[in-house]
Amino acid sequence: MKFGSLCAAGLVTLAVTPAAPALAEKGKPELTEQTMRSGGAIPEDQAKLRFTAADLAFEVFPQTETLQGVATLDFTTTAALDRLLIDLDRNLPVSAVSINGRTLKPDAWSNPEGKLTIRLPRRIAKGGAIKARIVYGGTPHVAVRAPWDDGMVWSKTPDGKPWVATTAEGYGCDLFWPCLDFPTGEPGRVDLHITVPKGLKAPSNGVLRGVDTLPDGRTRWNWSVTNPNTYAIALNVGPYEQMSGTYKSRYGNEIPMQLWYLPEHEKGAKQLFAEFAPTLDFFESEIGPYPFRSEKVGVVETPYLGMEHQTINAYGNDYKPAAEGFDWLFQHEFSHEWFGNQLTAANWDDYWLHEGYGTYMQPFYGRWREGEARYAAMMLKIRTGIANRVPIVRDKLLTEEEVYEAGDGGPGLDIYNKGAWMLHTLRNLIGDAAFREVTQRVVYGTPDPRPGNFRPRFGSTDEFIRTVNDVTGKDYGWFFQVYLKQAALPRLEQERSADRLSLHWDVPGNGPFPLPVEVQIGDRIETLPMTGGKGSIAIPEGAHVIIDPYARILKADPAIERLHAWEAAQK
Known part of the structure; x- marks a missing residue:
């Protein structure tokens, strides 16, 4: 988180402004559990794909808060494959699909829950190439509280101009474009072509390959990025300098x-x-x-x-x-x-x-x-x-x-x-x-x-x-x-006599924990090796002692525990 071709016909299709729906509310349209899931177990058919490249054409319509897209995805198969599984939010319905240049009939694909399933025209052998062209668009999910919640952010600048951004770390890339929504689903290259209204700009990932001005004043921003993180592809639209x-x-x-x-x-x-x-x-x-x-x-x-x-x-x-x-x-x-x-x-x-x-x-x-x-x-x-x-x-x-x-x-x-x-x-x-x-x-x-x-x-x-x-x-x-693998912190227990300080680690799981500890005695600092999780040191009578004086160790802290307990009680 390359510059590819996009046929003129595809651009003309994107230029058609859709009918204006009621503007989307935050948290709407609702998402399926499938779309809200990013990562986890990888479906077998997706595990057979190596994502080599994507060519993504977007047109952003701030006035209607809608998005239209044409995605051309290149894959290499690592095993024989009969169907193509692509993650895409069902709120962005698919209107056309072609595989390796062959246009499919609408009954060849379905997307009831956000896992676009495409029946391939023929079985693709191991090592074969798949080029899928997917035309889609609609009203994308609007973030409730970005970036903690994902989706589109439709906003206005202080002087009332459109200001639009995306965020997708939690729910994943399928909120905006057809992708493999798991960390290892990174494409090798992504070319982006982002068309925005006149007077707006669209900074995005990678290198700017050029800006095209269309006859009606809209502009198309062409970017290219290598090996982007799956959720890293970003749309940003505004009157930027x-x-x-x-x-x-x-x-x-x-x-x-x-x-x-x-x-x-x-x-x-x-x-x-x-x-x-x-x-x-x-x-x-x-x-x-x-x-x-x-x-x-x-x-x-x-x-x-x-x-x-x-x-x-x-x-x-x-x-x-x-x-x-x-x-x-x-x-x-x-x-x-x-x-x-x-x-x-x-x-x-x-x-x-x-x-x-x-x-x-x-x-x-x-x-x-x-x-x-x-x-x-x-x-x-x-x-x-x-x-x-x-x-x-x-x-x-x-x-x-x-x-x-x-x-x-x-x-x-x-x-x-x-x-x-x-x-x-x-x-x-x-x-x-x-x-x-x-x-x-x-x-x-x-x-x-x-x-x-x-x-x-x-x-x-x-x-x-x-x-x-x-x-x-x-x-x-x-x-x-x-x-990393226990919830509780190690607790450093201490016993003090008139002339000696003894320390021992109490750790979750009761395993070994020979973490050395610094002890300040008066003006000098000594390090206890804590072999076997224990250590002791002589203390002169009346000496002031500070354990871990430079706070080098993450350990249980009674003061912080009391603070957290108090905060919980206030809630």
């Missing part, structure tokens, strides 16, 4: 930078654009090369808070100043270019790889900018948000909603906050050099990433654990068993 620049990378290449903003917000946009280069320098120095250097660093102002749309991240944080000196929303969404778009979790159960790392990058950037005090302040602010109701990782195939939504039994915000604190604890345990190498191997698939020697990849928790063990030469399975 653009700021552009070029970043000279420490890796020797140059990277285009673009910010699309509403004209009335130019002052704030200039301040935000000034953050692009230093933020990019941080990521390239601490993580590695920007993954989409041949496309762009792109941000677009949206009528909702934000989302990590590959190379065109949504931004709606109102250009607020912050005590940290940088815009956390911009930085967080930008971090997903590495953690989410370059490295994508193959199973939503491993979603902490996106959000845990994505959240950790804000205090890590604070540390890079200002030092340990800023880092500590930001980490402590995150700490109170950890709930510990459900393990971050449950070792099963899950949908996005089953992970992200606490109300559906998922860890919810713990994939952000607890994931970040787990990484903080891990870095302090294994050291900066090892942590950097682990991160680079997981993100790029190599310990020596350079422009041209890596491509977007899929990762998992198990791979992450193996990488930590390989880099350090030690088995840290005990660490991840507690922090």
Whole structure:
């Protein structure tokens, strides 16, 4: 999150304005359970497809809040196939389908619940090619509270002009276009042709291949993006202005930078654009090369808070100043270019790889900018948000909603906050050099990433654990068993006599947990190795003692537990 052909006839079809229906309400039209499900078990027939390319033509009609589309999808089969299963919201009914140039009769396809089923004209053998052209359109689902809920956002600028955006992380790509709605369903390339009313612009993913002005003043914006995340394809329509620049990378290449903003917000946009280069320098120095250097660093102002749309991240944080000196929303969404778009979790159960790392990058950037005090302040602010109701990782195939939504039994915000604190604890345990190498191997698939020697990849928790063990030469399975695969935090119990402090770890599952602990005695700090999960140290009479004085360890905190209990009681 390529530029293909779109026949003139298809464009003429898209140009016909549909009859004006009543404008859609938030949460309408209603979605089926199938459409609201993203990820999880992959149907057998979809598992036989390799998605090589998509050519997507959209026309956006703000006045009627409707969408028309023509999608040409290229697949290669990995096994013989008799039917094609494509995810597409039934609120966007299909009017025409062709397979490998052959037009099908309407009885050859059906889509009662959001899983478009197309009967192929003939059986396609293993290694065969399928080119499906699907014409569809209608009233797309309107988000209730974007980006926490997905769908279209039909809005107006302060001066009353149309301002439109999409978000699809939770429910998935099938809200807007025919796709494979699971993480490994990424197409190799997507060409986008977005037609919008006169006076509006349509910034999107990847590289702009050109803008066509149609006879009636409408414009068609042609973009091309490689290996986009399934939910990363984004429609953004508005009377945008653009700021552009070029970043000279420490890796020797140059990277285009673009910010699309509403004209009335130019002052704030200039301040935000000034953050692009230093933020990019941080990521390239601490993580590695920007993954989409041949496309762009792109941000677009949206009528909702934000989302990590590959190379065109949504931004709606109102250009607020912050005590940290940088815009956390911009930085967080930008971090997903590495953690989410370059490295994508193959199973939503491993979603902490996106959000845990994505959240950790804000205090890590604070540390890079200002030092340990800023880092500590930001980490402590995150700490109170950890709930510990459900393990971050449950070792099963899950949908996005089953992970992200606490109300559906998922860890919810713990994939952000607890994931970040787990990484903080891990870095302090294994050291900066090892942590950097682990991160680079997981993100790029190599310990020596350079422009041209890596491509977007899929990762998992198990791979992450193996990488930590390989880099350090030690088995840290005990660490991840507690922090990722148990809900409760480790509890550090202590006993103090007149001249001695004894500590022991009480962990869920009662397994080994030899996590070292720093103890400050007066003015000196000593580290207890906690072999076997226990340790003790002599304490001079009357000495002041602080356990874990720099808060390097994620552990149960009675004060935070009391706070959470009080907050629950207030509700």
